[in-house]
Amino acid sequence: MTKTSPFIICVLPFALAGCFFATKSDFDSLQMQVIGARAGSNAADSVQRAYLVDMSRTVRSLNDSINALSKRVNAMRTANESDLAAMKEDIAQLQDLSGQSERQLRDMRAAVEDKTGQTDVAARTDSVGSSAGPATGGPGPGQLLQAGRDQLLKGGNSAARAAFGELISKYPKSDLVPEAMFYTAQAYAAERNADAADAEYASLITKYPTSPRVPTAMYKRALQMQASKKTAEAKRMFQDIIKRFPRSDEAALADERLQSIR
Numbered sequence: 001m002t003k004t005s006p007f008i009i010c011v012l013p014f015a016l017a018g019c020f021f022a023t024k025s026d027f028d029s030l031q032m033q034v035i036g037a038r039a040g041s042n043a044a045d046s047v048q049r050a051y052l053v054d055m056s057r058t059v060r061s062l063n064d065s066i067n068a069l070s071k072r073v074n075a076m077r078t079a080n081e082s083d084l085a086a087m088k089e090d091i092a093q094l095q096d097l098s099g100q101s102e103r104q105l106r107d108m109r110a111a112v113e114d115k116t117g118q119t120d121v122a123a124r125t126d127s128v129g130s131s132a133g134p135a136t137g138g139p140g141p142g143q144l145l146q147a148g149r150d151q152l153l154k155g156g157n158s159a160a161r162a163a164f165g166e167l168i169s170k171y172p173k174s175d176l177v178p179e180a181m182f183y184t185a186q187a188y189a190a191e192r193n194a195d196a197a198d199a200e201y202a203s204l205i206t207k208y209p210t211s212p213r214v215p216t217a218m219y220k221r222a223l224q225m226q227a228s229k230k231t232a233e234a235k236r237m238f239q240d241i242i243k244r245f246p247r248s249d250e251a252a253l254a255d256e257r258l259q260s261i262r
Helices: 006-128 141-154 157-170 177-190 194-207 214-227 231-244 249-261
Strands: none
Touching (some): 157 177, 177 214, 214 249, 231 249
């Protein structure tokens, strides 16, 4: 058995004790650093949590404001749509009344022309005798317009155009000429002759710019342009309708078309 040195026996406990205390100190220092780092991290986390809470409150507040605004917009939209529907219904009623009045006026005018023609024939017969032969005066502009419209309603487009053409050629200064031109275009449109209808509408717009039929003629032309993929020209025509006739039904329709083009 080997004999252990007394020096080693004495020194070893002290060395071990020295190593033990050095490690403990380092551990304590490290623990303090960890505690400090943890405290700093907790402080940073606290600040971050507070910031997130503030941001969350702000976002909720903005969402509440957006929801409130959305409800108001929807309420206004509903009200506007209801008002618009009521306005359209009123306009339709006015158009029906206007159409009835217009037809009654045409009928009265045609009746007056018929009676006037009969009176003229009787007067000529009395003055020159029965040997003068039949009268050659023919129907007046109101009668021709009514005859053309009746044919148009029956689908007799050629006969309708003939009546309107006779009105235009025999009574070029009549205030019913724009009406005859408008319905001539309608007769062409009924035959799906879009080019002829468009040309007639264009002639009406140029020759009689103050006619009540002009806004409708312009709108019909714009629709034809849009159907023919002439989008830029159609857009200009719709804009011109709104500019020239801002209170017309055609202006409202043109505005809807512009919204769809955009």
